[in-house]
Amino acid sequence: MTQTSATQPSNEQTADKNAIRPFHVNVPEAELTELRKRIDATKWPERETVTDASQGVQLATMQALARYWGTEYDWRKVEARLNALPQFITEIDGLDIHFIHVRSKHENALPLIVTHGWPGSVIEQMKIIDPLTNPTAHGGNASDAFHLVIPSIPGYGYSGKPTTTGWDGPHIARAWVVLMKRLGYTKFVAQGGDWGAVITEQMGLLAPPELLGIHTNMPGVFPDDINNAAFSGAPAPSGLSADEKLAYERLQFVYQKGIGYGYQMGLRPQTLYGIVDSPVGLAAYFLDHDARSYELIARVFDGQSEGLTRGRPSLLGVLGQRVFQFQRRLHPSCRERLP
Numbered sequence: 001m002t003q004t005s006a007t008q009p010s011n012e013q014t015a016d017k018n019a020i021r022p023f024h025v026n027v028p029e030a031e032l033t034e035l036r037k038r039i040d041a042t043k044w045p046e047r048e049t050v051t052d053a054s055q056g057v058q059l060a061t062m063q064a065l066a067r068y069w070g071t072e073y074d075w076r077k078v079e080a081r082l083n084a085l086p087q088f089i090t091e092i093d094g095l096d097i098h099f100i101h102v103r104s105k106h107e108n109a110l111p112l113i114v115t116h117g118w119p120g121s122v123i124e125q126m127k128i129i130d131p132l133t134n135p136t137a138h139g140g141n142a143s144d145a146f147h148l149v150i151p152s153i154p155g156y157g158y159s160g161k162p163t164t165t166g167w168d169g170p171h172i173a174r175a176w177v178v179l180m181k182r183l184g185y186t187k188f189v190a191q192g193g194d195w196g197a198v199i200t201e202q203m204g205l206l207a208p209p210e211l212l213g214i215h216t217n218m219p220g221v222f223p224d225d226i227n228n229a230a231f232s233g234a235p236a237p238s239g240l241s242a243d244e245k246l247a248y249e250r251l252q253f254v255y256q257k258g259i260g261y262g263y264q265m266g267l268r269p270q271t272l273y274g275i276v277d278s279p280v281g282l283a284a285y286f287l288d289h290d291a292r293s294y295e296l297i298a299r300v301f302d303g304q305s306e307g308l309t310r311g312r313p314s315l316l317g318v319l320g321q322r323v324f325q326f327q328r329r330l331h332p333s334c335r336e337r338l339p
Contacts, residue, residue, distance in 0.1 A: 018182060023087040023098060023158065025079050032075055035279055039070040042280040053294060057284045061298045065287075066280050081126060089158070090182060092175045095167070098158035099151035100125075101183065104133040106145035110212075111185040113149040113176055117194020117218075119286040121157045125150045151179060153195065169195075173202035177210065186210055193217040222251060231255050258290050 135144035192200035197216035
């Protein structure tokens with residue numbers, strides 16, 4: 001995708017790899033036109049042979065989404081929302097990192113770096129910006145305020161796309177510490193969900209002196225022996241409480257029914273050419289993330305599809321999934337498949 005900045009970096013900035021460069025999104029109209037043509041030209045498969053979603057994303061759902069995406073969805077509105085926020089790019093370890101940086105008006109606000117997951121982008125976090133940076137406008141106190149840094153994971157959104165292996169969770173965690181220090185923050189906290197949780201936990205393990213604490217909404221709490229047993233399909237170990245057994249069964253269900261995409265992306269991400277070439281193919285792949293998310297997304301197409309459009313032009317389809325491959329030695333879903 002063509003990306004332009006409203007403020008072009010000077011020669012001095014270009015020479016300084018630590019420079020913080022202002023960034024604005026500007027998607028050429030020709031690319032949006034081409035995207036709509038590709039959506040309209042989708043070659044549809046036959047309808048599923050069951051009445052539920054047990055065979056995958058249902059045809060009626062995808063056709064409804066495609067109609068909305070191709071005729072009603074307005075990327076320019078999303079682009080304007082993004083460009084209303086302070087966005088920047090800086091180079092870390094040879095890769096451009098895109099991020100939103102919103103400082104609170106409250107003097108003692110706590111710096112916080114928030115990391116998205118897969119399939120996702122910084123767009124997911126836009127709704128939390130004002131409540132966290134301006135809590136007094138939302139019934140909170142000035143002491144609740146944060147300065148927010150919301151980066152795009154390498155290979156996602158407007159961050160650079162790695163051309164070599166190595167950008168795993170620990171590497172990104174180290175890069176986020178560099179980013180926060182580069183912005184002048186001597187003390188900060190971190191939050192993340194999904195892959196953002198993995199990265200945030202790695203920041204905690206790294207334990208830089210500047211990091212005061214972490215919060216995740218996908219904590220890695222299962223001991224290795226329990227996790228490995230669930231992955232293998234073995235019955236629940238003896239001695240578990242009723243709550244622990246329920247958690248074990250749900251974990252086992254996720255491994256058996258919920259993360260087929262994770263195995264593919266963790267082992268053979270380059271093979272996924274189809275979802276780069278087909279916008280609707282990519283959308284279906286995203287929708288099939290897990291049963292609960294699919295249930296929620298499938299019933300509404302009211303503007304929350306911007307993540308799909310954001311993923312398509314940036315080729316998130318393959319490049320964004322390489323984080324699964326880079327990280328597979330740490331991610332529990334792939335531990336048993338390692339040589």
